[in-house]
Amino acid sequence: MKKTVKEIDYFKNIREIRECDFGVFYFFDGLVISEIKEGVVFNWTMAKKIINIAYEILGKDNPIAYISNRIHNYSVIPTDWLKFYKNRHQLEFYSVVAYNKGGLSSIVLEKMFFKDNIRQFSDLENAIKWSLSKIDEKKAGLTPYVE
Numbered sequence: 001m002k003k004t005v006k007e008i009d010y011f012k013n014i015r016e017i018r019e020c021d022f023g024v025f026y027f028f029d030g031l032v033i034s035e036i037k038e039g040v041v042f043n044w045t046m047a048k049k050i051i052n053i054a055y056e057i058l059g060k061d062n063p064i065a066y067i068s069n070r071i072h073n074y075s076v077i078p079t080d081w082l083k084f085y086k087n088r089h090q091l092e093f094y095s096v097v098a099y100n101k102g103g104l105s106s107i108v109l110e111k112m113f114f115k116d117n118i119r120q121f122s123d124l125e126n127a128i129k130w131s132l133s134k135i136d137e138k139k140a141g142l143t144p145y146v147e
Contacts (some may be wrong), residue, residue, distance in 0.1 A: 002071050002099045003124045005033050012127050016057050022046050026140045027057045030135040031065050031128070038072040044080040064137040065093035065131035069124055093134045095119040 003100075005011055005026045016027040023036035032054050036042055058064055096118060121127040 003069075004035060004071055005124070008125055008128075010125065012083060016069050018050075018053050020046070020049065025050055025053065030058065030062060030139075031067070031131055032058070033067045033069055033124075033128075035071055036074045038074065040072075040074040042074060042076045043078070047080060063092040063135050065095070065135050067124070067127045068094075068096045069127075069135070070096060070098050092138060093119070093131055094133060095121055097121045097124045097127045120125055 005024075010028070011026075013028050014026060015029065018025045018027070021037075022040045022042065024036055026033040026035075032050070034050070040046075054064060094117075098120065099122065119127070119130060121130070
């Protein structure tokens with residue numbers, strides 16, 4: 001069942017919401033969730049805008065998980081992932097919540113260009129739990145041991 005970010009309990013942890021003409025982006029500690037609008041062709045120019053906003057809100061040095069909550073049908077230009085890497089951006093954890101076969105089939109193409117693993121979910125809350133656990137693991141690994 002499709003759920004928007006505003007419909008789940010985790011929404012109470014929101015830090016900031018940014019609305020663009022192509023979608024709504026929800027910022028939490030270490031986590032960005034997007035809901036791209038119906039019919040959008042998501043491209044590098046749009047991605048750059050969100051990357052800059054994420055750096056502004058969350059900082060450049062913190063691990064970030066990104067969840068694409070695909071409640072609408074839209075497409076991604078998969079080759080634009082190459083521009084993402086060329087510009088030295090890093091996305092620690094990327095997951096997609098897809099509610100139909102169309103959403104899942106677009107992931108196959110993205111996986112050809114995204115260097116890391118794309119995790120697939122059919123439930124937003126499970127995607128959030130997974131993402132937060134990965135962020136915690138990453139932070140635990142970055143924290144120096146102090147006696």
